[in-house]
Amino acid sequence: MKRFSFAAPGSAREAVRLLAENEDARLMAGGVDLGHEMKRGIRSPSLVVHLSRVARLDGITLNDGRLEIGALTKIQALESNEVVLEHAPLLAAAAREVATPQLRAMGTVAGNILQRPQCWYYRDPDSFCLRKGGKHCHAVAGDNRYHAILGGGPCHIVCPSDLAPALLALGASAVVTAPDETERTVPLSELFVGPGVDPHNEHVLAHGEVVTRLVLPSSAGLANAFLKARERTAWDFALSSVSALCDTGPDGAVRSARLVLGGVAPNPWDAAEAAESLVGRPLDDDAIGAAAAASVRGARPLRDNAYKVELTQRLVTKALERLRGD
């Protein structure tokens, strides 16, 4: 790790100022992902601005049927918080699948959704790939068993976060403070950008902008499922994950549904067509089969990752079966 300066300001305003003054400064929340990047020498900021001393950036509250989750809320807190368990059980389920208890105790909600890609070419300090400003995505000719099957190109990273797809499915927005101290609210559907738009950044936030909290409507009472496939039972990123949410009427017909995939596309992948195909029908085997097929429509696997297409369909099937109560 390279030498760096460290600041732990007492206010978000001060943090934003420090970032604005220094192009090379990096914000640190839990330090899980930034620490790994700095240790491997992928990033070597001259200044690390730690948010640990900023008050009121963590905590979970319920206001008028909307959840507000502070940006620095530990992932661990989501697993067992009663408000989350009642009003966003999908988020609690996703939180339980993140990494390990130790990492969930350090990692924060905002840090998790804004973590950098896990692509092993991006993470190789000696590889100057497209995402790092180089000319080519090394995954195209390289070993791409874990890369994108949907929405890839010219860079083929996948969204490593478990929380981001769940939050997108839940209709969450990020509240962002800009360097001029104005606040704006960015729906998660607009927060993330694909490599076709920007091959260097996974989100639209400008340098100096800080996510202070996430807001989302209550999903109390909706059927939900979070399923994650990985090679190792714990401490592993998703080969594919499914965040599924569904509101079923008294007649058994689906009134609304959301299906968001993780681990298969550069950003959380909203399988909207698949979700909409369920609306107005009961969750029978035919509907589930059609939705599973639709969830990966347009998939363009690379040489080594075609298995993820099938795996994702199976996960979607399983998730929808679980929504049905199987």
Added chain:
Amino acid sequence: MAKLVKTKVEFEGHIREEEVVVERDDLTAWSAASPMTHVGEPRPRIDGPARVTGAAEYTSDVRLPRMLWGVVKRSPHPHARIRAIDTSPARALPGVVDILTHENCGDISWYDESRLLDSTVRYHGEEVACIVAEDEQTALDALDLIAVEYEVLHHVVDIEAAAEPTAPQIHPGLKPGGNRTAEPSTYLRGNMEQGISEADVTVAASYRTPCALHSSFETHGSVVSWEADELTVWDSTQNIFGVRSGVASKLGLPLAKVRVISRYMGGGFGSKNDVGKYTILAAIASRRTGRPVRIMLSREEEFLSAGHRPPAIVNVELGAKRDGRLTFIRARSLSTPGAHGRGGFQVCGPFREYYQCDNVETVQDAVYTNTGPACAFRAPGYVEGTFALESAMDELAGKLGMDPLELRIRNHAERNQPRDMPYSQKHLLEAYEQGATAIGWKGRRDTASPTATGGRHAASGTVRGIGMASQGWGGGGSPPSYALVRLNPDGTFDVMTGTHDLGTGTKTVMTQVAAEELGVGMDRIRITIGDTLTCPYSLLSAGSLTVPSVGPTVRAAAHDAKRQILDIAGSLLDVDPGRLSVADGVISDSGDSSRTVSVDEIAAKIGNYMVIGKGARGPNPSDVSVNTFGAQFAEVEVDTSTGEVRVLRVVAAHELGRVLNPLTLSSQIEGGVFQAAGLALMEERVLDPATGRFVNPNFSEYRLPTTFDVPKVESLFVGPPDEQSNNTGAKGAGEPPIIPTAAAIANAVSSAIGVRIRELPLTRERVLAALKERR
């Protein structure tokens, strides 16, 4: 009394006869009926508290006054020539004390064909320069200030590609085309044509195992210090005397000027059998600067450069009569030592030994690749070979329509066929029987049916399967090994032997052996190991050698001390010492139990006149082969919709002779099973084909199994003490538990899903592809 004898020395599948000076060992082996107080009891580790509280000083904990911190700059390229190195900006950094490169570190040869720091680098991670600085961060800061100009050369990292005649040549001296390290090593017995013509049923298939990393908790490294012309090396090693001779020969020092210490170490698994470049770089830098130097590898450096189990491809052909009797076995393996060394692991050993078969042909081939140097990894070759053989045996059983266990029983080998001699004992059939009973082998067919969904969605169900595999290994130990036992004036004892405790419990079981022979409590004994200056020689701790080599040595030394104590007691009590025995620290006369004297009284009486017992490992029996045997049975559950494999249970039934300590032995077995579960399910070094770089050199991307991924393990110890093996009757257990596990798991998966997967690890991709084949 020493004499010159011929003895068979076995090490990791290699047998050689040595003419050696050995001491006679007149001790009768403890028999199965010998009453035991300490040996065989489940004693917790005597150094457990020191290890878990941090009181134990590992190499990485050593801090010396004025110590400098060393780091190694490594090649980013898999194959390149160094055109120029500019160290001046790094030298100018305050706190940097010295920098070694190939231009100033002396002409020290390494791996036969290379140098300590060479002007050609042949793998991603090969050593290019060494920086020593006042502190670690300064040394790390200086890494990027060294400018190296490389001429990048063509590389090849894949073993099959490296074997092609047109492959880039990795070493200039090689026979052109194919990068072969040597002529393939061949073995033949019987008549292959005849064996093939006699076969009613044959199978032929190719099996692949990945490159796996040792992942020892403690990385490789040394702290070195010169005092005048005497060098002390604290090293994380399994071989203190090997490191001593390596350091002495690389630096041109007399052995008496080099002391190597390794009192505690955090795992080795075969990767710490030799002197490392870091040790020599530290010693040179230390001599140049006049200050102690510490170099410990980072986890990434450890993965890049400190050894691995190399990938292997094994092509297998088996033929059998309808009744299952094997008529021929043919195997051809291809592996790689990496960019350096000779490799030579016995991948085909299992094919020659496991089963009765008159006609056997094996060919072991190896090619250089532009990858880190391979080294021994817990049963080198045998893990890879056993996966291939034991998978093929199951395939043959399938073709014969025979129970896979029955097929193995029908081909049970009574004799050691390659060595053409009987075994000292072999209780494998009992291991089969006990293991099969424990896992529920007879009912196993019933489990291979959907359980989760009641058949509504066949695609989303889970299926279970049971599989098994055999193992055979050496584990008989050998000379030379020596120990000393000293009686202190208060009746306590010092035991000294130059062995190692890799975390296996060596110190604990050796203390049990000494206490048993001396007839005193374990708390009366202090054992010192891991120091070439204060301990007599012992072999490296590898190849399952330690218990069967050092155990009988310690017993012999304790016996020698006891004999002297009893002699003194005899003159004190005025009885024939032959009538005296000692138990619980009290010496008594077998003819008159009222005549007693305690060991403490004798010790106090003689004061500083010292009893020094000396013991040596005796020769191995010349007419029998001492081996370990075993079988493991695995039960797995496969999710047929997502390809997830969970290993639920492993029953490990092994014949290991006498069990010195069932607690440390079952720990060994569990560790071996867990390590092999990683190999079977998830561990794999990934090399980028385009750049030849190792892309997952960290614990995040190179997956070791977590506690959720490993099975419940039931260990069964089969058979009596092996009284022909050595005076304790105990054999080595380091390697046996890792050998059959991956094959047993793969066989269980195949039994569950009805499709054979011939390549490890059993990833989602491979399991899903196999399930697709089934549909």
